[in-house]
Amino acid sequence: MIVSLSIPEELLSRFDEQLRSKGYNSRSDAVREAMRSFVDEAEWESQDGDNQIVITAIYSEPGPKGELSILQHRFEEIQMMLHLHLERSHCMELIIANGPNVVLREILAKVRRVKGIHSIRFISTSHQVS
Numbered sequence: 001m002i003v004s005l006s007i008p009e010e011l012l013s014r015f016d017e018q019l020r021s022k023g024y025n026s027r028s029d030a031v032r033e034a035m036r037s038f039v040d041e042a043e044w045e046s047q048d049g050d051n052q053i054v055i056t057a058i059y060s061e062p063g064p065k066g067e068l069s070i071l072q073h074r075f076e077e078i079q080m081m082l083h084l085h086l087e088r089s090h091c092m093e094l095i096i097a098n099g100p101n102v103v104l105r106e107i108l109a110k111v112r113r114v115k116g117i118h119s120i121r122f123i124s125t126s127h128q129v130s
Contacts, residue, residue: 044124055095058119
């Protein structure tokens with residue numbers, strides 16, 4: 001499908017600069033990726049629906065690994081956890097989960113409440129592929 005847009009010249013110039021620096025083949029490729037991100041974010045904010053989520057949690061050793069392991073056993077939506085050793089006695093736990101938004105938000109909230117975690121980041125993606 002072809003769509004026509006009206007975009008301010010300065011914004012288009014900045015957009016073109018960024019898509020070249022990131023190696024996109026065309027504006028269409030970059031716009032499609034931006035639209036997917038926009039839709040994923042909107043669907044994550046919705047109470048309904050299913051998503052996937054990737055959570056990274058960074059903490060100092062010995063850290064809360066046991067508490068995170070308990071979460072993995074409590075939630076069947078957690079498909080994988082990966083423990084990584086970082087520099088200077090820091091560790092990262094990578095948590096990948098798939099399921100209803102409500103449950104994924106609960107998992108994220110529980111990770112946020114674990115004592116000893118210094119930094120948490122997450123990304124979510126919808127099940128829709130296009």
